Amino acid sequence: MNDYLKEGGPWWQRGAIYQVYLRSFKDSQGNGIGDFPGMVSKLDYLAWLGVGAVWISPFYPSPMVDFGYDVADYFDVDPVFGTLEDFDELLRRAHDLSLRVILDFVPSHTSNQHPWFMESRSSHASAKHDWYIWRDPRRSGGHPNNWLSNFGGSAWTWDDQVSRYYMHSFLPEQPDLNWRNPEVRGAMLEVLRFWLDRGVDGFRIDAIVALMKDAQFRDDPPNPNYVPGKGHPRDSLLHHHSQNHPDVHAVLRNFRSVLDEYQDKINLGEVSYRLSLDDLVAYYGKDGGLDLPMNFKLITLPWEAVAVREFVDRYEQALPSFAWPNYVLGNHDQSRVASRTGSAQARVAALLLLTMRGTPIIYYGEELGMLDADIPTHMLQDPYGIRVPGQGRDPVRSPMQWNAEAHAGFSEVEPWLPVAANYQTVNVVTQHDEATSMLNLYRQLLKYRKESQALTMGSYRSLEGAPEDCFVYFREFENRRLVIALNFSAKGKVLRMEDQASGRLVLSTHLDREELVDLRSLHLRGHEACVVEL
Numbered sequence: 055m056n057d058y059l060k061e062g063g064p065w066w067q068r069g070a071i072y073q074v075y076l077r078s079f080k081d082s083q084g085n086g087i088g089d090f091p092g093m094v095s096k097l098d099y100l101a102w103l104g105v106g107a108v109w110i111s112p113f114y115p116s117p118m119v120d121f122g123y124d125v126a127d128y129f130d131v132d133p134v135f136g137t138l139e140d141f142d143e144l145l146r147r148a149h150d151l152s153l154r155v156i157l158d159f160v161p162s163h164t165s166n167q168h169p170w171f172m173e174s175r176s177s178h179a180s181a182k183h184d185w186y187i188w189r190d191p192r193r194s195g196g197h198p199n200n201w202l203s204n205f206g207g208s209a210w211t212w213d214d215q216v217s218r219y220y221m222h223s224f225l226p227e228q229p230d231l232n233w234r235n236p237e238v239r240g241a242m243l244e245v246l247r248f249w250l251d252r253g254v255d256g257f258r259i260d261a262i263v264a265l266m267k268d269a270q271f272r273d274d275p276p277n278p279n280y281v282p283g284k285g286h287p288r289d290s291l292l293h294h295h296s297q298n299h300p301d302v303h304a305v306l307r308n309f310r311s312v313l314d315e316y317q318d319k320i321n322l323g324e325v326s327y328r329l330s331l332d333d334l335v336a337y338y339g340k341d342g343g344l345d346l347p348m349n350f351k352l353i354t355l356p357w358e359a360v361a362v363r364e365f366v367d368r369y370e371q372a373l374p375s376f377a378w379p380n381y382v383l384g385n386h387d388q389s390r391v392a393s394r395t396g397s398a399q400a401r402v403a404a405l406l407l408l409t410m411r412g413t414p415i416i417y418y419g420e421e422l423g424m425l426d427a428d429i430p431t432h433m434l435q436d437p438y439g440i441r442v443p444g445q446g447r448d449p450v451r452s453p454m455q456w457n458a459e460a461h462a463g464f465s466e467v468e469p470w471l472p473v474a475a476n477y478q479t480v481n482v483v484t485q486h487d488e489a490t491s492m493l494n495l496y497r498q499l500l501k502y503r504k505e506s507q508a509l510t511m512g513s514y515r516s517l518e519g520a521p522e523d524c525f526v527y528f529r530e531f532e533n534r535r536l537v538i539a540l541n542f543s544a545k546g547k548v549l550r551m552e553d554q555a556s557g558r559l560v561l562s563t564h565l566d567r568e569e570l571v572d573l574r575s576l577h578l579r580g581h582e583a584c585v586v587e588l
């Protein structure tokens with residue numbers, strides 16, 4: 055074990071990271087959109103909950119075609135969210151509460167309204183033309199190659215002004231930057247320094263697999279497993295040349311070296327949902343990659359004990375010795391965990407997330423068991439959902455449910471997206487007072503995790519021969535040993551560990567028992583998971 059782990063490791067290995075989708079967290083200005091002063095007013099809540107850091111989704115000036123992931127100025131705050139001074143105030147108040155602040159950094163593309171793109175498209179001869187990815191049509195005419203946008207359709211859009219195509223991995227309003235141009239790299243590294251100088255604690259880097267593409271612009275090969283009409287049209291091709299290019303690792307080393315000009319900074323990154331385990335762990339990089347390439351497998355795997363255990367075991371084995379694991383149950387792009395697994399299993403998922411080895415990443419509202427909201431078609435906002443029906447992300451971005459009052463206490467006016475129907479029972483105020491609520495489960499788990507070296511620093515080993523539909527593992531640090539047992543089914547199960555005697559059950563998802571238990575015959579109720587100290 056590394057020495058620094060013995061000392062407790064860097065801050066991001068000890069605390070959980072909480073994702074704030076700012077638009078939906080707390081409105082203070084009365085425009086139905088969350089903002090910095092609103093978030094400041096809820097920092098005490100986050101400190102009470104017990105998370106260690108907040109990651110804030112993009113708040114930079116933006117036409118908001120992709121709700122901030124289309125940045126028009128990397129050095130300021132969009133007025134809808136407040137001002138730079140409001141940001142500084144948030145940072146100061148968060149730090150006073152020992153909460154670290156992680157920003158969303160969107161390097162792969164800008165808004166088409168960014169002055170760089172305007173200049174780039176003004177003429178072939180412009181000094182910034184090569185800052186974006188421009189190509190002429192194929193000799194036979196048409197798109198330069200067959201690359202597809204993640205949001206549907208071709209990745210190329212024709213621009214009349216310069217009579218060329220430009221590339222966009224996402225919307226046409228999000229042209230991709232040309233990371234092979236050293237001036238682009240230089241300019242973007244300055245963005246990191248600007249925010250690091252203000253005191254931020256690190257970055258979540260957006261859409262990393264889209265950063266670098268094949269320098270020869272070769273066609274992507276067809277995906278032999280694609281069934282037309284089923285799944286996402288983008289999956290008709292294997293993105294061998296347009297995504298996850300090996301040259302991306304050199305860019306990540308550039309990011310790392312800037313972070314290393316400062317102290318104790320983190321970079322976590324959004325890599326693809328479809329990466330192989332080898333490609334995922336390669337993002338840790340031997341000489342300066344990501345601290346945490348986000349692991350989305352708990353989102354994409356079937357919610358079954360065997361599948362989850364099998365994955366965790368393989369992940370643990372695949373991680374290089376210097377690499378620190380992480381787990382994500384949900385985010386602003388994916389259906390919420392309670393909607394995917396059901397509300398009872400969402401509690402099991404919470405216990406899993408907070409007892410695994412590695413950094414847990416929590417999406418706002420997960421601590422309440424918030425569900426995907428029903429959004430009527432005429433209220434859809436997400437351009438992705440409008441372009442590719444069924445793929446919309448609005449349901450997972452509904453306003454945070456603070457209380458049972460109008461608009462769930464999120465805003466005094468109609469919010470930008472409707473509040474989920476269950477807000478009168480599923481909200482912070484109600485759950486705060488309910489001893490066995492999801493909120494109190496999260497809080498207790500976070501507290502226990504913080505105090506338990508076995509959880510924050512201990513080793514992981516899964517148990518062979520667990521009952522069907524159960525996943526059981528040990529976490530161990532020096533002489534402190536825990537058994538964690540999760541029942542993924544609605545039926546009661548009996549765990550028989552013949553070589554163990556009694557232990558102390560300290561936490562159950564049901565929050566209704568703390569007792570000595572006999573591990574030769576430990577009864578788990580349906581949908582129950584628990585932590586037992588040996």
Ligand code: GLC
Pocket residue numbers: 120123124160224260261324386387
């Ligand atoms: C990432 C973000 C997503 C956004 C996309 C384009 O995948 O998580 O919300 O739409 O990048 O920036």
